[in-house]
Amino acid sequence: xxxxxxxxxxxxxxxxxxxxxxxxxxxxxxxxxxxxxxxxxxxxxxxxxxxxxxxxxxxxxxxxxxxxxxxxxxxxxxxxxxxxxxxxxxxxxxxxxxxxxxxxxxxxxxxxxxxxxxxxxxxxxxxxxxxxxxxxxxxxxxxxxxxxxxxxxxxxxxxxxxxxxxxxxxxxxxxxxxxxxxxxxxxxxxxxxxxxxxxxxxxxxxxxxxxxxxxxxxxxxxxxxxxxxxxxxxxxxxxxxxxxxxxxxxxxxxxxxxxxxxxxxxxxxxxxxxxxxxxxxxxxxxx
Amino acid sequence: xxxxxxxxxxxxxxxxxxxxxxxxxxxxxxxxxxxxxxxxxxxxxxxxxxxxxxxxxxxxxxxxxxxxxxxxxxxxxxxxxxxxxxxxxxxxxxxxxxxxxxxxxxxxxxxxxxxxxxxxxxxxxxxxxxxxxxxxxxxxxxxxxxxxxxxxxxxxxxxxxxxxxxxxxxxxxxxxxxxxxxxxxxxxxxxxxxxxxxxxxxxxxxxxxxxxxxxxxxxxxxxxxxxxxxxxxxxxxxxxxxxxxxxxxxxxxxxxxxxxxxxxxxxxxxxxxxxxxxxxxxxxxxxxxx
Numbered sequence: 001x002x003x004x005x006x007x008x009x010x011x012x013x014x015x016x017x018x019x020x021x022x023x024x025x026x027x028x029x030x031x032x033x034x035x036x037x038x039x040x041x042x043x044x045x046x047x048x049x050x051x052x053x054x055x056x057x058x059x060x061x062x063x064x065x066x067x068x069x070x071x072x073x074x075x076x077x078x079x080x081x082x083x084x085x086x087x088x089x090x091x092x093x094x095x096x097x098x099x100x101x102x103x104x105x106x107x108x109x110x111x112x113x114x115x116x117x118x119x120x121x122x123x124x125x126x127x128x129x130x131x132x133x134x135x136x137x138x139x140x141x142x143x144x145x146x147x148x149x150x151x152x153x154x155x156x157x158x159x160x161x162x163x164x165x166x167x168x169x170x171x172x173x174x175x176x177x178x179x180x181x182x183x184x185x186x187x188x189x190x191x192x193x194x195x196x197x198x199x200x201x202x203x204x205x206x207x208x209x210x211x212x213x214x215x216x217x218x219x220x221x222x223x224x225x226x227x228x229x230x231x232x233x234x235x236x237x238x239x240x241x242x243x244x245x246x247x248x249x250x251x252x253x254x255x256x257x258x259x260x261x262x263x264x265x266x267x268x269x270x271x272x273x274x275x276x277x278x279x280x281x282x283x284x285x286x287x
Numbered sequence: 288x289x290x291x292x293x294x295x296x297x298x299x300x301x302x303x304x305x306x307x308x309x310x311x312x313x314x315x316x317x318x319x320x321x322x323x324x325x326x327x328x329x330x331x332x333x334x335x336x337x338x339x340x341x342x343x344x345x346x347x348x349x350x351x352x353x354x355x356x357x358x359x360x361x362x363x364x365x366x367x368x369x370x371x372x373x374x375x376x377x378x379x380x381x382x383x384x385x386x387x388x389x390x391x392x393x394x395x396x397x398x399x400x401x402x403x404x405x406x407x408x409x410x411x412x413x414x415x416x417x418x419x420x421x422x423x424x425x426x427x428x429x430x431x432x433x434x435x436x437x438x439x440x441x442x443x444x445x446x447x448x449x450x451x452x453x454x455x456x457x458x459x460x461x462x463x464x465x466x467x468x469x470x471x472x473x474x475x476x477x478x479x480x481x482x483x484x485x486x487x488x489x490x491x492x493x494x495x496x497x498x499x500x501x502x503x504x505x506x507x508x509x510x511x512x513x514x515x516x517x518x519x520x521x522x523x524x525x526x527x528x529x530x531x532x533x534x535x536x537x538x539x540x541x542x543x544x545x546x547x548x549x550x551x552x553x554x555x556x557x558x559x560x561x562x563x564x565x566x567x568x569x570x571x572x573x574x575x576x577x
Binding site for chain 2: 003004006007009010011013014015017018020021022024025028029031032035079080083084086087088091092097100101103104105106107108110111112113114115116117118119121122123127143146147150174175176197200201203204205206207210211215232233235236239240251255258259262263265266270
């Protein structure tokens, strides 16, 4: 084959591959929305209580569970990952400790979420005696998302120009003051973008939470010790057990609602990210 | 530094160090607890664990047989299937968005890939269950559940990982490589095949290995389409289980040795993940030496 012909064929093949990827994404989104969005936005579904055996149930307790779990998880993992990121980027010298930390963060990131689920069930649900509860789910999810949050926070901290720190230190500020008043505020947009992505992951998580936070509830959980049923896990449960006659409608609606939530969070993350990018470029022009 | 750190600075430093060590502590605890819970299965089942005989006994767990080989086979089989479909598609998409597509289209597809990565696995599973499984059933005249459905679902799930990381590897190549090759009169395809892909080989390999890790660990989406049979599968249309799908299916009703056998599979998953991460470290370490 002539090189020119081969080149043309290859170009067509790559356009096809790119097209397939986009096609798969669009097909999934359109299918899920097409089948479930009307149910998802129906007030009786959105604000109704779920049924255990009958048809006509809604998902309000599941939505509340998801939001509650997300809030609790962030409350636990944000301080830890921020502190860890500050330590790695501002305080630690590269050595055995930082190597060990990085290796463990990489390992955590590569563990399947079902392994976190097994761990959370043993330690939090059974060993600590918390039972299926929001708090058990939140601790499990917090450990699961520690790597993502730590990495994105560390990256944001590292992208703050060194001159900022030098200026602050030369004015007589201590290291901690510099971190708190100069470095952290400049890194905030990046940390926020990373947090939004993590929120998206928590909302979509199911394998790690079904046997820690819970699978099914009829009432809205109020205390962190209450059993919950985050939407993603409930979708799986409703489909697998198929105890309700209209599980297809519930799962279609739940899937569309879940996808809508995840897409909204992703768009928000991108907006913040873009804002951050623009600011960084402006900062670079100044220097 | 000449100036001694004040007491407060020292306390802050220590506090941050403790927070940073949470990750080390978590990994150790996870390993410890999963291992501890697998002990009853390992000591009572011994070599039975490595058979395909999975006959749990719910009322008297100790009387059951818990061989996990069929599910290990299921994990390997579906992961390979997912890789065969997903890896070339992911790498091809990465080449497309970095070298072929106009910048606007490439950027849009990159964002689409990020979105795909964010779609929860229950949604992909539900999609597979309601569209893929009936379609496969129509084509093959079987139930539609099984290795083939799981492989396609996994391909969709690893696609964003492989594509995004491969694209990053291709983007980080120095532009001189492409320029030199094109200046020598090579066509774009020759440049991609003979210069760019070999140069980005390690990064693409890492992307593929991490995609594989995702496939091995994927639970819900696979559980919804793989059929959850206890038998070993040798063909694409047979129903079977993976280790992850077995764990999530049986977790609710298991006690005693039965439950412990599920943790033993969790331990295998944990060790597999560790091996992959060591593999990734080895691949990237080579790069630094060179």
